[in-house]
Amino acid sequence: KVLQLFRLLQINNGVFVKLNAASWPMLRIIEPYIAYGYPNLKSVRELIYKRGYGKVSKQRIPLTDNSIIEGALGEQGIICVEDLIHEIYTCGPNFKAASNFLWPFK
Numbered sequence: 001k002v003l004q005l006f007r008l009l010q011i012n013n014g015v016f017v018k019l020n021a022a023s024w025p026m027l028r029i030i031e032p033y034i035a036y037g038y039p040n041l042k043s044v045r046e047l048i049y050k051r052g053y054g055k056v057s058k059q060r061i062p063l064t065d066n067s068i069i070e071g072a073l074g075e076q077g078i079i080c081v082e083d084l085i086h087e088i089y090t091c092g093p094n095f096k097a098a099s100n101f102l103w104p105f106k
Contacts, residue, residue, distance in 0.1 A: 002026045014105040044089045053103035
């Protein structure tokens with residue numbers, strides 16, 4: 001059930017999760033089944049550019065154009081891929097919206 005909360009539904013999937021008081025005990029429960037850590041900027045950039053897909057009206061859309069990101073996250077001030085990378089890497093105020101927009105990495 002905890003894996004479903006983290007959107008880890010298949011083997012070899014990956015997601016970005018903000019570490020806080022609520023997520024830490026859940027990570028401890030599923031620790032034998034996952035690998036976790038703090039990503040560096042290069043890893044975040046490569047994941048989003050090479051394997052990044054967005055969730056647009058419940059469909060998996062490849063991030064080929066900034067207009068896809070702007071249409072979904074424009075009201076949060078995220079208008080391009082670099083804004084999305086910055087928001088994920090720095091765990092900014094719109095991290096939850098940015099992380100939910102990204103489809104789990106396969």
